[in-house]
Each structure stands twice: as C-alpha cells, then as structure tokens.
Amino acid sequence: MAKQHVAVLMGGWSSEREVSLTSGRACAKALREEGFSVTEIDVGRDLAEQLAKIKPDVAFNALHGPYGEDGTVQGLLEILGIPYTHSGVLASALAMNKPMAKDIWRAHGLPMAEGKVVHRSAFGKSPVLPHPYVIKPLNEGSSVGVHIVFEGDNYQPQDDASWRFGDYVLVERYIPGREIQVAVMGDRVLGAIEIRAHGRFYDYEAKYTDGKATHLMPAPVDKNVYEEICAQALKAHQALGCRGVTRSDWRYDDTAGEPGRFYLLEINTQPGMTPLSLVPEIAAHCGISFGELVRWMVEDASCAR
Template sequence: MSEQRRKHVAVLMGGWSAERDVSLVSGARIAEALASKGYRVTTIDVQRDLPGLLAALTPAPDVIFNALHGRGGEDGVTQGVLDYLRIPYTHSGVLASALSMDKALTKRVLSTVGMPVADGVVASRDEVLAGHVIAPPYVVKPVDEGSSVGVRIVRAGDNHTILAEDGWIYGERVLVESFIPGRELTVGVMGDKALAVTEILPAQGFYDYTAKYADGGSVHVCPARIPAAVAEEAMRLAVLAHQTLGCSGVSRSDFRWDDSKDGIGGLYFLEINVQPGFTPVSLLPEQAAARGIAYADLCAWIVEHARCHV
C-alpha cells in the first residue's frame, strides 16, 4: 500500500443546517468510498459545538473531507476553523465559500465578468409580505441556503403573501428574481475543467428539495440534449464562475435556459454550489461517472487536492 493510501481522512458530516439529512447521506457514502481506496477513515457528526469539534479533531487527521452542506459548513465558518488549526481540507476556502453561499453577492461579483444573471432584488421579509416587489412571475428564495430549500415560484395571479402562508424560517433577507422560463441545466467543474451538462426534468412542478432527493422526483439527462453551442457556453460559464470566485476542488453551477430564444441568448446563471452533494442521486458524481471517473476515484481525487487556504 502506498504512503498516500495510509492517510487518515476525517469526514465532516451532518451539521445543523436545513440540509443536515443530505449531508449525513453524502458523508456516509464518501467514507465508504475512501475506505475502499485504502484510506483510514473516521466520520464526525458535526454539531453546533466548537469544543466538541476540536476534541473530535484531536489528534488531528491528515485531511478533512468536508461533506457538510448549508449554513455553518459551506459558508466559510467551518473552513475558518480548519484554517486556524492548519488541517488541510477539501473544497473551497473561507472567501470563496462565503461568497458562493450568498446568492446575491455571487451574482454581483459574477456580473462584473459578464455572467448573464436573472434580474432581481434583495428585499426584507416584510417588504415581500407587503406586496409584489417585482412584477410576477418571479422566484422567491433564501439568500444563503442550498438544495433549493425554501424556494417558491410566484406566478401572475398568485397571492404575494406566499412567505406567510407556508412559513419562512430562512432569515429576514429574501432574494426575489425574475422567473426564467425554459429548461434546468447544471454543470459540474473538477479542477478547472467542466465535466458535463445535465438537464434536470422534475417529475412535477419545479426542481425543489423534493424533486432533488425524493425517489423518482426528477430525471437527469446527461449529457443534456441541447445545441452544442449552448452546452459549450454553459460549461465555459461554469468554469468562469469557479475561477472568478476562487473555488477549489469541485463545484457545480446551475443555469436556466430559455430555449425560445436564439443561440445562447437564453442562458442564465442561477447559483453555484461549492460543496455538491454525494448522495445516490447527486449530480456531480453522476457527471464524473459519465466521464469515466468512478465515485471512489472522484472522492480520492478530492482528498488529494485538499489544502489549507492561509
């Protein structure tokens, strides 16, 4: 067994965000895959308990595989702790993680390099409850959640009090964006190269949390059956987002493509995920597999590209 295969990898999973259950599934699969490659693996179910996390990381592992999702694990908080401890970890550092988690800031930064983004505003919860802040149809989403948690679509004729009707627990800042008709596309990036374009076809409604993780909730078409020019542009933009935000390892960018428009004019960036899921229905591992990269090999590649960011 080679020296690198004896590395001790601690997989951080769970956390306290709305995506805790997804993270637990991702982490368990990652741990199993890394063990199959010969790494010494331990798993840590992260709670909102810094002394407990520090104790679990003593003695320090060689590498952290950060399989946390959402607030606390994907937004720079955990990354800052690991940088302070000087333990190499997977995925992006503090700055890229924090920027990417804030959808409004992400759009603002990427628009400076020519990224096509949907028109929208950040409004307070009270402003959204008081009336339509932009003309419907529009999308209401938390500024800093993932996995489509909390996303609603308000169509013409809908009541604007949608936040009050089904509860809103995602903070006082709300991102409201013009709804873009058309098709849902996503592009994974590994290193500085795009893997593939996948089209996502929800079984019903739109690609919300249920469509992402429920059995039969959606169909993934990889590679997407779209014009070559649109696929090439989506991959170019995904790499541009990855590089502009300073991401490391892997990321996945989501797009809407209004196919009623000619050429690439209907392609719009939605958001980037710097710690994509690794569940049985997750998109980035599926795209890697389409490129001939097995799940365990993908996990090992991510480990071998782990580092501190200070």
C-alpha cells in the same frame, strides 16, 4: 507507508443535515475502499475538540448548508492547520451568499436573471417584481425555502409561519425553459446535465427522492450553447476563487427556439454526493468512478486557499 487518515465531516445542524449524512456516509465508504483510514464525524459544536483528539491528515467536508459550506468550518480548519476538501474560506462565504456572488459575477459579465434583495414586509405593499418571480433565502442550498410565484399566487413570506431564513430575501425574475447543471473539477469542466423535474420545479423533494426527476446527460442542447455554458461555468467557478469540485445551476430559456439564452442562478461549492447527486453522475459519464472522484478531492485538499 501508513494510510492517510481522513476525517469525513457530515451531519451538522443545518436544514440539510440528512442530505449531508447521506453524502458523508457514501464518501466515507468509498474512501475506505480506496485505501484510506477514515473517521466519520457527525459535526457538533465540539468539532475542534474532536479533530484535536483524532488528529486527521485531511478533512473531507461533506457538510451542507450554513456553518458547513459558508466559510465557517473552513475557517476553523484553517486555524487547526488541517487541509480540507472543496473551496476555501472566502470562496465558500461568497458562494453561499447569493447576492454577493451575483455582484462578483455581474462584474465578470456572466448572464443572470434580474433580481433584488427585499425585506419580507415588502410583499404586503406594491409588487416586488412582475409575475412570475422566484423567492429565495439569501444563504441556503438544495432549494430549501425557494418559492416560485406565478400570476394568481398569493404566497408572501411574511405570512409563512414556517419561514426561518431571516428577514431579507432574494427575489429574481422567473426564467422559463430548462434546468441545466454543470460540474467543474479543479480547472476542468466535466460536463452539463439537464434535469426535468416531474413536479413544478427541481425542489428539495425532486433532488433527493428517486423517480421525481429525469436526468439527461449530456444535456441535449445546441452544441454551441453546451460549449458556452460549460465555459461560463468555469468562469463562474474561477471568479469566486473556488477550488475542488463545484456544481453551478443554470436556466436555459429556449422557449423561442434554439439557440436560447442561459442564465446563471448560483454555484454550490460542496455539491451533494448522494446516490441521486449530479456531480457523481456527470463524473461517471466522463469515466471517473465515485471512488476516483473522492480520492481526487482528498488529494486536492489544502489550507489557505
């Protein structure tokens, strides 16, 4: 039997391009070691022509950010009839749009921080929320564009010349406590990990620079809390109709002692697969090697989901 031909899609033109290239190269290498025939594609706007030329059996989507994980490239792959990894068009679009995802999760009773969508100009008027609060782009990942505004801070996105994420932002109440992330693989929860950033919070630099954060696997929280946050992560995954692998981000407020309260922040339908990424680390703790993980993703690939 001929080797299954996998096109690994990476790069693109989002703000997470470099992370995607690292993820894609790692996945391509592992897939070759697992016996697949692999073509690496640095995605451009001629992606349809490239795919028509090489005719892969499966697309491994290692893109991050807009166009790669917001349902856009998923729609193209549906049109071309190429099975692809991770979530489908609708789930990808919903997960990437934080306010829409929150509306669905709220209807399912999932715990979340209070927040609202406001225009950038609102920050020059009355306070948008009591301090401290968090400002986020509506549809970016990897903590790109995220700012925590504490009492005394005067950050305002309308005055930020580097802001390139649109005129509307999501503002949420800042949740003190700990950073917990949970990996789901199909209908199975792999586990929860705690991240202790060495800086102010688990930002882009902490996620992708070695030595900027400490990883604790499994997350050292109350046993009942651990089980509940894992169950709620699966619920969040299923509520959006996700498939494949996802990683959900949570805050766990134990400042008043254990057990504390946990809050869902967002879900990543195409989590990073870099050497510092959390899903491979959580999977390894469960006895699943990196090669086994990416093989499973390819075997799980499909269209029309």
